[in-house]
Amino acid sequence: MLDRKYIVENAAAVKQNCANRGVEADVDRLVALEAKRRDLLNQVQELNRQANEVSKGIGKAKDAEEREAHKEAGRTLREEKERVQSEHDELDKEITTLQSGIPNLSHPDAPIGEDDKSNLEIRTGQHAPPEFDFTPLDHVDLAEKLDLIDFEGGARVAGAGFYFLKNDAVLLELALTQYALQMLIGEGFTPVTTPDLAYTEILHGTGYIPRGPETQIYSIENSNLNLVATAEITIGGLLAGQTVDAEELPLKICGSSHCFRTEAGAAGRASRGLYRVHQFTKVEMFAFTLPDQSEAMLDHFCELECRIFDGLGIPYRVVDTATGDLGGPAYRKFDLEAWMPGRGDGGEYGEVTSTSNCTDFQARRLNIRFRRKGEKGTQFVHTLNGTALAISRALIAVLENNQQADGSINVPEALRPWMGKDKIGLP
RNA sequence: GGAUGGGUGGCCGAGUGGUCGAAGGCGGCAGUCUUGAAAACUGCUGUACUCGUAAGGGUACCCUGGGUUCGAAUCCCAGCCCAUCCGCCA
Numbered sequence: 001m002l003d004r005k006y007i008v009e010n011a012a013a014v015k016q017n018c019a020n021r022g023v024e025a026d027v028d029r030l031v032a033l034e035a036k037r038r039d040l041l042n043q044v045q046e047l048n049r050q051a052n053e054v055s056k057g058i059g060k061a062k063d064a065e066e067r068e069a070h071k072e073a074g075r076t077l078r079e080e081k082e083r084v085q086s087e088h089d090e091l092d093k094e095i096t097t098l099q100s101g102i103p104n105l106s107h108p109d110a111p112i113g114e115d116d117k118s119n120l121e122i123r124t125g126q127h128a129p130p131e132f133d134f135t136p137l138d139h140v141d142l143a144e145k146l147d148l149i150d151f152e153g154g155a156r157v158a159g160a161g162f163y164f165l166k167n168d169a170v171l172l173e174l175a176l177t178q179y180a181l182q183m184l185i186g187e188g189f190t191p192v193t194t195p196d197l198a199y200t201e202i203l204h205g206t207g208y209i210p211r212g213p214e215t216q217i218y219s220i221e222n223s224n225l226n227l228v229a230t231a232e233i234t235i236g237g238l239l240a241g242q243t244v245d246a247e248e249l250p251l252k253i254c255g256s257s258h259c260f261r262t263e264a265g266a267a268g269r270a271s272r273g274l275y276r277v278h279q280f281t282k283v284e285m286f287a288f289t290l291p292d293q294s295e296a297m298l299d300h301f302c303e304l305e306c307r308i309f310d311g312l313g314i315p316y317r318v319v320d321t322a323t324g325d326l327g328g329p330a331y332r333k334f335d336l337e338a339w340m341p342g343r344g345d346g347g348e349y350g351e352v353t354s355t356s357n358c359t360d361f362q363a364r365r366l367n368i369r370f371r372r373k374g375e376k377g378t379q380f381v382h383t384l385n386g387t388a389l390a391i392s393r394a395l396i397a398v399l400e401n402n403q404q405a406d407g408s409i410n411v412p413e414a415l416r417p418w419m420g421k422d423k424i425g426l427p
Numbered sequence: 428g429g430a431u432g433g434g435u436g437g438c439c440g441a442g443u444g445g446u447c448g449a450a451g452g453c454g455g456c457a458g459u460c461u462u463g464a465a466a467a468c469u470g471c472u473g474u475a476c477u478c479g480u481a482a483g484g485g486u487a488c489c490c491u492g493g494g495u496u497c498g499a500a501u502c503c504c505a506g507c508c509c510a511u512c513c514g515c516c517a
Contacts, residue, residue, distance in 0.1 A: 038477080041486090042477070042478070042486095044486080044487095045485065045487085048486060048487080049485060049486070051497080055445075055498045056496075056498085058497060068497095072497080074497030075496095075497060077497090078497075079499090080485090243437080245437090285515090342437095371437090373456090377474080
């Protein structure tokens, strides 16, 4: 959420930003309503002040008659205050709704464009896409041959989009998790495993909208809980309502969680197999920083993602995400797209990680502040998130890029210590 | 699931319907003393919003939401959360 005062004082810039991001938001109405709301707020405060004064005078009243007169005056003032207050509260609610619809500001260097076609490639990985002297299979066929994934079983139990990992795929998931966590711990992250459910307010705070018609979130009936779509939600919520000392920042946390997504309306070839599923495991990076640390932290996160995929020997490119493709909370976002030989005709890049600097957009909603020693008041922290490894999509890249002519899969060097083998062979 | 006890400032912890933004302690900051430090002593020390160029006013906030009252941290109702014990259980 952007700051109200900021929106009012920079309405033109905010409107331009909405246009760049392809977001419809009635900024003018917000500005008008906010002026009115302020006026009402002042009235409420003045009425309260008068009522307080009257109440204080009651003890000093010299006789019963005067006391009664004071009481009556107090009653009238409080009633009037109630009236103005409820008018104010209604406006406040509407403004908050408008405000929630306004996306974060955008980094001046973020490419301007309405969708991912405007994303700008900014770097590529150490490894070039592999040349096969045979026709490579996609991960669904590979998994079938090697008995690694049971999609039918998943569908039987929970419907399309669910799956059982099987045999060496299970070890691969654990190996990938270990590989990522070990690297991040080495980089000073505090590892956590997080709840897989979170309160609706926490989802809202991080910019997710559960329980709407277009929601991507599973909710638990008769409760205020939702299955999380990413550990970003729970780790961000970890400090909700807290004020931390500036010296404690930046705080780097990495978490492993399950991720649940309804993926309403998504189907087709591009989401075959593991690419778009309702549940997967993900190792997530998260940081709470001082405002002047967040840009460097975003580069750091991007760097780590590259290191993780270079370490796995997977070819990739990194794109600077266009304004229209940023999503609400992100100020700037880098996506890492891995080469998937089985995707499309002859291979395509597919998004495997995403790292965003959300500046104070999430922190404002979550009310996460920091205090500098010796300074009055508090400020909002900046939050950043980045995928270290989304296991399901990483599996696609690992399986497809490392397939051999004989149908086996070479286990990437970096995973061998955790896998206990260097080849996934035919059963 | 059952029973009980709780939710008060950065933390601990008191609080009789008005003088309570809230005792006291701890912590923090500044000062006195000291060669320096510690100790001791003295003073200061919440947040947000709002009015004001400023100095400085004002309003709100004692888990949340309602209610009673001229007036609620305090009384009433509902809810949420936490802790402990019992039961069940990985």
